[in-house]
Amino acid sequence: MGDDLLRRSASELAGMVRTGELSARELAEASLARIEATADLNHWTLVDADGALAAADAVAPGDARPFAGVPIAIKDLFAPVAGLRMAQGSELLGEFTPDYDYAQVRRLKEAGFVIVGKTQTPEFGITPVTNPRRFGPARNPWDPERTTGGSSGGSAGAVAAGAVPIAHASDGGGSIRIPAACCGLLGLKPARGRVSRAPDLGDHFLSTDGVLARTVEDVAALLDLMSGPELGDATWAPPPEAPFAELARRDPGRLRVGLVTELPLAGAELDPECERGAREAAALLEGLGHDVEEIPSPIPSDETLVGVFTALWAGNVAASMLHGQMVTGREPSAENVEPLSLWLWEMGQSIPSPTYIGALATGQAIARGMIATMSAYDVVVTPALAQRPVRHAEIDPCADDPAATFRRAAEFTPYTPPINLTGQPAVSVPVAQGDDGLPTAAQLIGRPAREDVLLQLSRQLEQAAPWADRFPADQAAA
Numbered sequence: 001m002g003d004d005l006l007r008r009s010a011s012e013l014a015g016m017v018r019t020g021e022l023s024a025r026e027l028a029e030a031s032l033a034r035i036e037a038t039a040d041l042n043h044w045t046l047v048d049a050d051g052a053l054a055a056a057d058a059v060a061p062g063d064a065r066p067f068a069g070v071p072i073a074i075k076d077l078f079a080p081v082a083g084l085r086m087a088q089g090s091e092l093l094g095e096f097t098p099d100y101d102y103a104q105v106r107r108l109k110e111a112g113f114v115i116v117g118k119t120q121t122p123e124f125g126i127t128p129v130t131n132p133r134r135f136g137p138a139r140n141p142w143d144p145e146r147t148t149g150g151s152s153g154g155s156a157g158a159v160a161a162g163a164v165p166i167a168h169a170s171d172g173g174g175s176i177r178i179p180a181a182c183c184g185l186l187g188l189k190p191a192r193g194r195v196s197r198a199p200d201l202g203d204h205f206l207s208t209d210g211v212l213a214r215t216v217e218d219v220a221a222l223l224d225l226m227s228g229p230e231l232g233d234a235t236w237a238p239p240p241e242a243p244f245a246e247l248a249r250r251d252p253g254r255l256r257v258g259l260v261t262e263l264p265l266a267g268a269e270l271d272p273e274c275e276r277g278a279r280e281a282a283a284l285l286e287g288l289g290h291d292v293e294e295i296p297s298p299i300p301s302d303e304t305l306v307g308v309f310t311a312l313w314a315g316n317v318a319a320s321m322l323h324g325q326m327v328t329g330r331e332p333s334a335e336n337v338e339p340l341s342l343w344l345w346e347m348g349q350s351i352p353s354p355t356y357i358g359a360l361a362t363g364q365a366i367a368r369g370m371i372a373t374m375s376a377y378d379v380v381v382t383p384a385l386a387q388r389p390v391r392h393a394e395i396d397p398c399a400d401d402p403a404a405t406f407r408r409a410a411e412f413t414p415y416t417p418p419i420n421l422t423g424q425p426a427v428s429v430p431v432a433q434g435d436d437g438l439p440t441a442a443q444l445i446g447r448p449a450r451e452d453v454l455l456q457l458s459r460q461l462e463q464a465a466p467w468a469d470r471f472p473a474d475q476a477a478a
Contacts, residue, residue: 005022005027005030006030006031006034006162006163006164006165007162007469007471007475008165009165009166009213009214009215009217009218009468010067010070010072010165010166010213010218010221010222011067011215011217011218011221013027013069013070013165014066014067014068014069014070014112017059017061017063017068017069017070018061018062018063018064018068019061020061020062022069023056023059023061023069024055024056024057024059024068024069024114025053025056025057027056027069027070027071027114028052028053028055028056028069028071028114028116029053031052031071031116031163031164032047032049032052032053032116034161034162034163035047035116035117035158035163038141038161038162038163040139040144041138041139041140041141041144041157041161042120042135042136042137042138042139043119043120043138043139043148043153043154043155043157043158043161043163044073044117044118044119044120044154044158045076045085045087045089045117045118045119045120045135045154046076046084046085046087046117046118047116047117048084048115048116048117049116051083051084051115052071052114052115052116052117055114055115056069056114059112059114063112065110065111065112066111066112066221066225067108067111067112067113067221067225068111068112069112069114070112070113070114070165070166071113071114071115071116071164071165072108072113072114072115072116072164072166072167072168073115073116073117073118073119073154073155073158073159073163073164073167073168074105074108074115074117074118074119074167074168075118075119075121075151075152075154075155075167075168075169075170076088076089076118076119076120076121076154077089077121077124077125077151077170078102078125078170078197078200078201078207078320079102079104079105079168079170079209080098080100080101080102080105080200081098081101081102081105081115081118082098082099082100082101083097083099084097084098084115084117084118085097085118086098086118087118087134087135088121088123088124088125088320088324089120089121089122089123089124089125089130089132089134089135090123090124090132090134090324090336090337090338090341091133091134091335091336091337092321092324092325092328092330092332092336092337093324093327093328094328094330096324096327096328100199102198102199102200103196103197103198103199103230104168104195104196104197104209104226105168107225107226108168108225111225116163116164118154119138119152119153119154119155119157119158119167120132120135120138120148120153120154120157121150121151121152121153121154122150122151122153122397123337123338123340123341123397124317124320124321124341125150125151125170125172125175125320126151126313126317126340126341126344126397127150127151127340127395127397127405127409128149128150128151128173128174128175128178128395128409128412128413128416129147129148129149129150129153129390129392129394129395129409129412130147130148130149130150130151130153130154130157130179131147131392131395131396131397132338132397133338133397133398137392138153138154138157139157139392140157140160140182140183140389140438141157141160141161141183141472141474141475142160142183142184142389142437142438142439142472143389143436143437143438145391145392146182146388146389146390146391146392146438147182147389147390147391147392147395148160148179148182148183148389149178149179149180149181149182149183149389150175150178150179151170151172151175151179152167152169152170152171152175152176152179152187152212153179153182155167155168155169155179155212156169156179156180156182156183156185156187156212157179157183159183159185159212159213159214160183160184160185160472161472161475162471162475165213165214165218166211166212166213166218166222167211167212167213168209168211169187169209169210169211169212170207170208170209170210171187171189171207171208171209171210171420172204172206172207172208172313172316172420173206173309173313173413173416173417173420174189174413174415174416174417174419174420175207176188176189176210176211176212176428177189177384177416177426177427177428177443178384178385178413178416178428179212180212180384180428180430180441181384181385181389181428181430181439181441181443182385182389182438182439183212183439184430184433184439184441184467184470185212185213185214185428185430186212186213186214186215186216186219186427186428186429186430186458186462186467187210187212187427187428188210188211188219188223188425188426188427188451188454188455188458189208189210189419189420189425189426189427190208190209190210190223190226190227190237190425190451191208191237191423191424191425191446191448191449191450191451192204192205192208192237192423192424193235193236193237193423194208194223194226194227194236194237194425194449194451195208195209195210195226195227196228196229196230196233196236197209198230198231198232198233199230199232202233202234203233203234203235203236205312205360205363205421205423206312206313206316206420206421207316207420209226210222210223210226211226214467214468215462215468216248216455216458216459216462217245217248219427219455219458220244220245220247220248220455221244221245223244223451223455224243224244224245227239227240227244237449238449240451240452244451244452244455247452247455247456248452248455248456248458248459249459250452250456251456252378252453252456252457252460254289254290254291255285255290255291255378255379255453255457256290256291256293256376256377256378257282257285257286257290257291257292257293257377257378257379257380257381258292258293258294258295258298258374258376258377258379258380258381259278259279259282259292259293259294259295259380259381259382260278260294260295260296260297260298260299260380260381260382261275261278261279261294261382261383262296262297262301263297263301263386263414264297264299264300264301264305264414264415264418265301265306265386265410265411265414266301266302266303267411268386268410268411268414269386269387269411270383270386270387271385271386271387271388273388273434273435273436273440274383274384274385274386274387274388274440275383276432276434276440277383277384277431277432277440277441277442278381278382278383278384278442278443280431280432280440280442280465281381281429281431281442281444281461282294282381282442284431284460284461284464284465285381285457285460285461287464288460288464292381293377295377295380298370298373298374298380299370299415299418300366300369300370304362304366305366305418305421306410307359308359308362308363308366308421309363309417309418309421310347310406311347311351311355311356311359312356312359312360312363313344314344314345314347314348314351315348315351315356316348317341317344317345317348318344318345318347318348318349319348321337321341321345332345338397338398339397339398339399339400339402340397340398340399340402340405340406341397342402343402343403343406344402344406363421366421367421367422367423370418370421370422371422371424371447371448374424374445374447375447378446378447378450378453379444379445379446379447379453379454379457380444380445381442381443381444381445382415382442382443382445383415383441383442383443384415384416384428384429384441384442384443385412385413385415385441386411386412386413386414386415387411387412388434388436388438389438390412394408394412395408395409395412415443416443419443419445422448423448424445424446424447424448425445425446425448425449425450425451425454426443426444426445426446426454427443427444427446427454427455427458428441428442428443429441429442429443429444429458429461429462430467430470431461431465431467432465433470439470444457444458
């Protein structure tokens with residue numbers, strides 16, 4: 001079956017293993033072969049062939065676990081996997097190898113997934129592109145000269161290249177939605193508090209975990225698997241009225257949809273193809289019977305929001321680097337971290353705690369206003385990106401002017417970070433293909449804790465404009 005096998009969804013492959021039509025070892029071997037065949041795309045920081053084959057050999061036909069035998073990738077950022085190096089894209093972490101599993105890794109293992117390795121991320125997950133100095137650029141299967149996005153760029157590339165049917169990801173400023181848009185995948189950022197970050201982290205104002213996949217069925221099933229609190233969590237999102245996999249199949253009824261194309265960042269430019277993605281998604285939804293209205297941007301475009309997000313981001317980067325310092329005993333320096341990381345580290349270290357808390361409060365006030373503005377609509381549609389997937393050198397974390405790099409990153413992806421500030425769920429949907437051969441996506445923003453509506457609309461779009469069988473050229477010819 002070869003490459004054709006890995007084009008199937010995780011849910012379908014799990015069914016094939018369960019019935020004995022396919023062995024878990026055959027599936028693991030196919031995944032490892034595809035990883036080797038696409039090694040030049042540079043999506044992986046570590047491939048655990050021996051561990052994957054051993055885990056696959058422990059899966060027998062009839063295994064009742066929902067994803068027994070299905071290969072999966074783990075993003076190499078804040079997701080410890082016992083016995084596998086955790087680099088976070090940085091030399092600062094060296095060969096640090098945790099001896100315990102992240103709660104979401106444990107859940108994936110318990111569901112029967114076979115972890116085949118860890119995927120690329122920019123250093124400390126900072127940029128919306130994946131080109132860390134330590135590992136080099138992750139290349140987009142649609143055009144190797146362009147980015148896979150970030151920070152879950154390795155995971156998106158691995159799924160788009162057909163090495164795994166699904167991959168773990170995380171999103172603190174668009175890091176699931178941006179790579180999904182760059183690589184033609186479905187990427188849902190769950191609502192704040194939906195997915196636990198145990199055991200190392202508590203509730204997080206910006207970041208959450210999820211997956212990158214091709215189908216709504218897989219994304220909904222994994223949301224069910226990953227949702228819900230772990231022991232000791234301080235806060236969590238209210239549970240859905242039924243499993244997300246069931247809710248995704250329900251008719252959402254006639255919804256009110258707001259369309260936004262106005263840029264929320266002064267000085268940024270919107271590529272016509274990116275605008276087309278949002279308008280095409282809105283037109284499809286209108287054709288499906290929903291009421292669509294073009295509205296002004298609910299996201300403030302002044303520099304207050306940029307300043308708040310920068311302060312919060314710098315504080316989080318500094319905390320990440322402190323963790324790296326703790327586990328390795330190495331001081332962050334120009335030798336072991338990139339210039340952009342060092343700039344944010346120094347900024348984060350210099351922010352007084354009252355200033356950081358003030359930025360958090362200001363961010364919450366801005367978020368409340370944004371949510372209030374959007375509350376008149378069941379969903380808001382925007383472009384997923386402001387520009388087409390950039391070439392690798394266009395956003396360089398090692399450039400001489402880190403502030404300019406940070407601003408350039410914001411111009412590439414201005415529509416996603418504000419939704420981390422509000423904590424709303426949002427999904428990137430690959431509705432079209434551009435004349436340049438690259439995927440074109442729209443972002444759908446839901447009301448707080450209403451992933452069910454986003455899944456329902458994504459399923460309608462999936463049926464109206466199918467994308468699951470759209471592959472880069474090397475796979476299309478396979």
